[in-house]
Amino acid sequence: MNKINPAWFCRFALSILIFFSVSCAFAEDYPDFVGYVNDYAHLLSAPQASSLNQELRDFDNRSTIELAVVTVNSIGREDPQGYATYLANLWGIGKRGKDNGIIFLVAMQSHDIWIETGQGLSGDISSRQVQQIVDEIVIPEFRAGRPDQGIIKGTRAIIDHFDGQSPVQGAGAPAPAAPSRSSAPSSQSQRGKDGILIWVGAAFAALIALSRAFFDIINPRSAQAGKNKTKLEGIRRDLDMMVEDSTAAIEALKELRANYVPSVWKPAEDAFSIVDLNRLELEYIRAVKASKRGWINAPAAQQLIDGLESSSRIASKNISLPMERLADAKKSQNEYQSRLAGLGLAFKQAENEVAGAQISMTTMMELEKAKQLFREAKDMAGESPDAVDWIAL
Known part of the structure; x- marks a missing residue:
């Protein structure tokens, strides 16, 4: 049985530790696992992804x-197989002890499409069949400009294969033969080699975990990078909502201009006119790019995101103002009419009560002043509705 040289192994482990410590510092910013579908390149609509x-x-x-399924804009300098394999290990895809996970990777910038299958599935689907799904x-x-359908149909082709309905095999075609294996070496030699491989594999796994944990603990920027990503997801939702609300705001402004005086609709129009959604979208893209540089650039990305968050809040408030002014004008107009009717009854009752009664000059003057305001209010109510500032009134 082959023996492991302890000195050699220590040197080997130390070199691996240094390698992974350095590589973790400059590694690509791998996405977080959010579910079976991880559409970071936004190729699927929300209903499709769900x-x-x-x-x-x-x-x-x-x-x-x-x-x-994972879609990303870029995998940096990595090759697609290495990136997909690392993600599978990082996310823990596949059942423990079965190694039966599959990663379907799409990288838009490098035009890479890669399907990586776990070793536990090697007898169930061949590399040739995987390649057929990708190619056909x-x-x-x-190529037809339908990446969403490519992802959906490719995923279903994999599912159909394991459900016994493979679209890349003809009807009645025999199942692919298991890959041929070379004859096994002598048991004693094999056990020695297996022992070394087990130790090396364990060392790799442990060192990777330790190095990543090490950087997460000593580098608070890693936590900030995660917060940045969460904030950007919220801002993306807000921007999409503002695009939808802009249509409603334009309709509200049309109704305000048609039915109310300028003092009602002009403030809303002025606020809405300064909203620049294109500029916000460019700021968002800039913040996303800064965030994707990882924890090293996290503070700079945070500044961009904080500024974008503030601008988004202001823009959202300005976009909603036309709808709010329209609702306030309608409400004020309805309340004004009902209040006038109530005041008319109140004045009649007051006149009946003071008839023949001894009241002070101050009270009489206050009553006359109130009656004068009431007459003015009635006169305003009699004017055309589009000539009255109901909110101010």
């Missing part, structure tokens, strides 16, 4: 195979 996520959950429940189902949709 539906596909449910399909993959059902597939996992009936087959125990975990299939994760996924790529044609991407």
Whole structure:
């Protein structure tokens, strides 16, 4: 049985530790796992992502195979296989002891599409069949400008294969033969090599975990990078909502201009006119790029995100102002009429009560002043509705 040289192994482990410590400092900013569908490149609509996520959950429940879809804008300098393999290990895709996970990776900037399968599935799907799914189902949709359909159809092709309905095998075609294996070496030699591989594999796994934990603990920027990503997701939702609200704001301004005096609608129009959604979108893209540089650039990204968050709040308030002014004008107009009717009855009652009664000159003057204001209010109410500032009144 081969023996491990302790001195050699220590030197080897130390070199690996240094390598991974340095590489972690300059590693790509890997995305967080959010579910079966991780659409960071925004290629799927919300309903598509939700539906596909449910399909993959059902597939996992009936087959125990975990299939994760991930789309990113860039994988940096990494090759797609290495990136997909690292993500599978980082996210823990596949059941423990089965190694039956699958990563379906799409990288838009480098035009990479990669499907990585765990070793536990090597006898169930071959590399040739995986390549057929990519070449015959996924790529044609991407070339036709339908990346969403490429992802959906490619994912379903994988599911269909394991459900016994493979679209890349003809009907009745025999199942692919298991990959051939070379004859095994002598048991004593193999045990020695296996022992070394187990030790090396364990060392790799432990050193990777320790190095990542080390940087997370001593570097608070890593935590800030996570907060930045969460804030950007919220800002993205706000920007999308503002685009939808802009249509309603334009309709509200049209109604305000048609039915009310300028003092009612002019403040809302002025506020809405200074909103620049294109500029906000550019600021968002700049903040996303800064955030993707990882924890090293986290403070600079935070400044951009904080500024964008403040601008978004102001823009959202300005966009909502036309709807608020319209609602206030309608409410004030209705309340004004009902209050006038109530005041008319109140004055009649007051005149009846003071008739023949001894009241002070001050009270009489106050009553006359109130009656004069009431007459003016009635006169205003008699004017055309579009000539009255109901909110001020």
